[in-house]
Amino acid sequence: MKPSSLLxxxxxxxxxxxxxxxxxxxxxxDIKNFWTAYDKIKETxxxxxxxxxxxxxxxxxxxxxxxSIMQAREYTAKSYLDAIxxxxxxxxxxxxxxxxxxxxxxxxATEVDKLARIYSKLKPAHIYFTVGALRTxxxxxxxxxxxxxxxxxxxxxxxxxxFPKALSHLKTFxxxxxxxxTVFLNVHEYVHTQQKSSIGYNLLSQCVIEGxxxxxxxxVTGKPSPSPAIHFGEQxxxxxRSVFTRQMFFEDTGFWLYSNAENEFKMRDLxxxxxxxxxxxxxxxxxxxxxxxxxxxxxxxxxxxxxYRFVDHSRYFNKxxxxxxxxxxxxxxxVVGIKEFKNGNKKVNPDLTQIxxxxxxxxxxxxxxxxxGPLGETHVLKIKEFTGFSEDGxxxxxNVELKPNTRYQLLVGSGxxxxxxxxxxxxxxxxxxxx
Numbered sequence: 001m002k003p004s005s006l007l008x009x010x011x012x013x014x015x016x017x018x019x020x021x022x023x024x025x026x027x028x029x030d031i032k033n034f035w036t037a038y039d040k041i042k043e044t045x046x047x048x049x050x051x052x053x054x055x056x057x058x059x060x061x062x063x064x065x066x067x068s069i070m071q072a073r074e075y076t077a078k079s080y081l082d083a084i085x086x087x088x089x090x091x092x093x094x095x096x097x098x099x100x101x102x103x104x105x106x107x108x109a110t111e112v113d114k115l116a117r118i119y120s121k122l123k124p125a126h127i128y129f130t131v132g133a134l135r136t137x138x139x140x141x142x143x144x145x146x147x148x149x150x151x152x153x154x155x156x157x158x159x160x161x162x163f164p165k166a167l168s169h170l171k172t173f174x175x176x177x178x179x180x181x182t183v184f185l186n187v188h189e190y191v192h193t194q195q196k197s198s199i200g201y202n203l204l205s206q207c208v209i210e211g212x213x214x215x216x217x218x219x220v221t222g223k224p225s226p227s228p229a230i231h232f233g234e235q236x237x238x239x240x241r242s243v244f245t246r247q248m249f250f251e252d253t254g255f256w257l258y259s260n261a262e263n264e265f266k267m268r269d270l271x272x273x274x275x276x277x278x279x280x281x282x283x284x285x286x287x288x289x290x291x292x293x294x295x296x297x298x299x300x301x302x303x304x305x306x307x308y309r310f311v312d313h314s315r316y317f318n319k320x321x322x323x324x325x326x327x328x329x330x331x332x333x334x335v336v337g338i339k340e341f342k343n344g345n346k347k348v349n350p351d352l353t354q355i356x357x358x359x360x361x362x363x364x365x366x367x368x369x370x371x372x373g374p375l376g377e378t379h380v381l382k383i384k385e386f387t388g389f390s391e392d393g394x395x396x397x398x399n400v401e402l403k404p405n406t407r408y409q410l411l412v413g414s415g416x417x418x419x420x421x422x423x424x425x426x427x428x429x430x431x432x433x434x435x
Contacts, residue, residue, distance in 0.1 A: 026108060028101040030066045030130035031149055033058045035095065041084060051077055058131075065128020069146040072139050079133040086162060087134075091150075093159040097179055098149045101129040107183045112190055115220045118293050125193040127186060134167060137178060138189045140198055145189040153179045169260045169268060172228075181226035187217040194297050201302045203256060203271065204248040204321070208307065210257065211275020212296045215283065218276075219293070225276065233273025236265065244274050245317065249328045250423060251414055274316075282314035333361040333418040335427035339395070343429060350404040350433040354387070354397055357429070361418045362393040369415025373428055381410035381429060393419070407432045 037057035041050045054077050059066070069075065084091060108127065116122040125143055132148035139146050151170070155178070160171040178185075191213040192198050200206035218225055225231075233240055243264070247254060255261035256271030263270075279296055286292035300306045308321040317324065339356035341348050365388070372380050384399040396416075402408070409430045416424035 025124065026102075026105045026127045026129070027063055027065060028129040030058070030063050030128065031098050031101055033061050034131040035099075038084065038091065041081075047081075050081055054080055063128055063130065065126065065144060065146050066130045068141040068144060069128070069130050069132055069136070069139065069148065072141045072146065073132060073135040073148075075133050075135070083133045089159040089162055093157060094150055094154055097153040097155060097158070098129075098131065100153065100179075101147075101149055104182050104186070108186045111183055111187050111221055115187060115190065115216070118220065118290060119194070119216075119297060121194075121294070121298075123194060125190060127190070134170070137173075138185045140189055140192040143193045145186060145193060147182075147186065147189070151178065152182055152185055155179045166260070176226065176228060178226070184217055184221055184223060184226055187220050188213045191216045191297065195301070196298065197301055201251070202248070203250045203253050204311070205301045205307055206253055206257060207248075207271040207275035208278060208299070208311070209275070209301050210272050211277070211279045212299070214272055214276045215279035216293060216296065219283075225272075227269065227272055229267055229269040229273045230276055232265070232267045233270055233277065237277070240265065240270060240274065241317070245324055246328075247421070249325055278311055278314045278316045281316050282310065285313060285315060328422075329425075332422050332425045333359055333363065333416070334425050335412055336360050338429065341431065344431065346432040347434040348402070348431045350402045350406075352400070352402055354399050355381075355429075356395050356397040357412060357427075358395045359393075359416075359418070359424070363389060363396070363424075364417045364419050364421070365389045365393060367415055367417045368396065369413040371411040371413045371426075373409025373411050373430065375407070375409050379407050379409050381408040383410075402433050404433050405435050 037053050040053040040057060044050070058080075059070075059077060062070075112122075123143070125145055127145040127147065129147045129149050129152075131150050134148075134151065136146075136148045137151035138148060151173070154170075154174045156175050158174045160167075160174055163170060192209075195209060195212065198209060200209050214225055214227070214230070244256075247256070253259065253271060255263040255268070256274070257269060260268060282296065283289065283292045286295075295310070299310055308325075311317065311321050335357050337343070337358050339358060340352060340354070368386065370383065381400060384401055386396075386398045389396045407430075409428060412424065412427040412429060414423040414426055418424075
């Protein structure tokens with residue numbers, strides 16, 4: 001036998017062995033358990049029996065994947081029962097599709113094997129097709145892929161007419177036939193299991209995390225992203241980039257990710273596009289393509305220096321990220337003082353009942369937040385009542401009850417925003433009361 005033929009047979013054997021191994025790690029038993037519980041619940045109107053059926057036949061028999069998706073999305077037995085009670089037409093319409101989960105095992109195994117070819121450090125992960133309560137089609141936790149089959153396997157015929165406004169985005173989602181993107185979704189989520197973190201420290205960080213998974217999934221499958229946000233973003237490159245540059249350092253993801261919030265683009269999840277575009281350009285600008293994939297997946301997304309270098313190399317922005325950050329930081333509102341005493345005072349009158357903080361710019365009265373200081377809960381300045389902002393928005397007051405000879409701290413957090421949406425620079429209130 002020729003050496004080339006032997007190598008071909010060996011690679012074919014290894015491919016089949018890897019595919020078979022992954023198929024054994026694709027677990028779908030939660031789906032059948034859910035429908036067994038569902039059918040028993042539908043047999044009676046006794047709500048006491050309902051909770052028992054759900055626990056005994058579904059939750060208690062659940063896989064580690066079910067436990068993980070419940071933890072990740074804060075599902076409870078009540079979450080499931082509420083969904084069952086309120087959306088009977090939906091559940092009836094999705095049932096047959098969820099029972100098709102096993103059909104995707106071969107294709108998923110094939111694509112994950114392709115991923116291993118371009119990323120040699122690939123770690124094994126289990127894939128759980130489970131059932132959730134309408135909060136995610138796919139996520140990860142503890143190195144495993146968690147698929148919410150009631151959403152991931154939906155199609156254009158899945159009924160959404162019962163859904164409230166909070167779930168209105170699912171109507172559009174179902175029209176996109178998500179079941180057709182099941183394999184792609186699994187590759188995307190599998191990439192997340194390989195990354196250093198799935199949670200970024202700000203909007204830019206989180207978008208790159210999602211963008212890496214999306215771009216690698218596109219590269220592996222050879223298929224375009226099924227996300228409408230990617231196609232929309234490519235048609236509105238300049239406008240999206242312009243708005244993103246003003247918000248990318250925000251600590252919350254706003255309308256860019258995982259949100260139905262109204263926005264000027266009338267499109268959700270545009271953060272996926274921004275992250276995807278950054279990765280696409282990074283890949284284009286790196287000669288060694290395999291190394292580029294390795295660097296994307298192993299990037300320390302929560303290290304600003306590493307993140308900035310990565311984004312700068314993509315040349316997505318027209319100037320270094322550090323310059324944008326300086327501009328952002330200089331434009332943030334600040335606390336300019338406390339009306340009743342100088343911050344740091346060690347002889348504050350313990351009879352003081354109200355504190356007023358003053359801001360450098362007019363604040364948006366819808367937003368505020370306070371946090372513990374470095375000394376923690378034992379020294380926190382407790383707010384009895386937040387009495388509100390001044391009419392002009394340049395100050396805010398709250399009532400307190402102080403004790404003599406006590407050290408207090410309270411962090412005025414970045415949840416405060418000015419009228420332009422810029423988050424406040426955190427400000428530590430710290431003082432000690434007199435004897």
